[in-house]
Amino acid sequence: MSVALNHTIVHAQDRDASAAFLTEILGLPAPTAFGPFLAVQLSNGVTMDFLASDERPASQHYAFLVSETEFDDIMGRIRARKLRYWADPAQRREGELNTNDGGRGAYFEDPNGHLLEIITRPYGGL
Template sequence: MTVRLNHTIVAAHDNHASARFLAGLLGLEVAPDFGPFVPVEIPNGVTLDYMETTEPITPQHYAFLVSEDDFDAIFARIREADLTYWADPYHRRPGEINTNDGGRGAYFDDPDGHRLEILTRPYGSGS
């Protein structure tokens, strides 16, 4: 049996701005609107479909496994945007990155408070 995540819906107060935020940091493109959704396709085929809401948003966590070179480029854009970043998901280590499992990782928030993460090694993959 083959099961793969195809897409997920991400709540946003401004779906276009939130999609541009993520796409810009990750070096991706915002796809054309699809009904009420503004899609950002990740290179592995999963799409984050931003949907606008006026309701309060419960922050979700989205982690992106990236190469070392991509980490450098994304992290540079995070710093250029003067975003606060953390080494941990609890926001206790601001201005740091982590080296979990022999890789690198950083957490940052999107405009709606969703917790975003970039990491170069999957958790549990270190020796």
């Protein structure tokens, strides 16, 4: 049996702004419309389908495994936008990166308050 995540729905007050933010920060292709969704295609075949919500959604956490070069590029875009970032999910170590499992990682928020994470190594040495 093979089980793989295919897509997830991301609720957002402004789906267009949130989908654009993710694609711009991560350096991904522009989102595509699919019914009421704006789909952001990730390199592993998973899509993040942004759906408009009348209310501010509860904050969710999304982690992205990236290469060292992609990490540097993403951090460059985060810093260029003067976005706040943290080394930890509790958001106590602002302006720092973590070095968990021998890689690098950072957390930052999207326009809806979802906590996004970029890491260069999977946690747990996987």
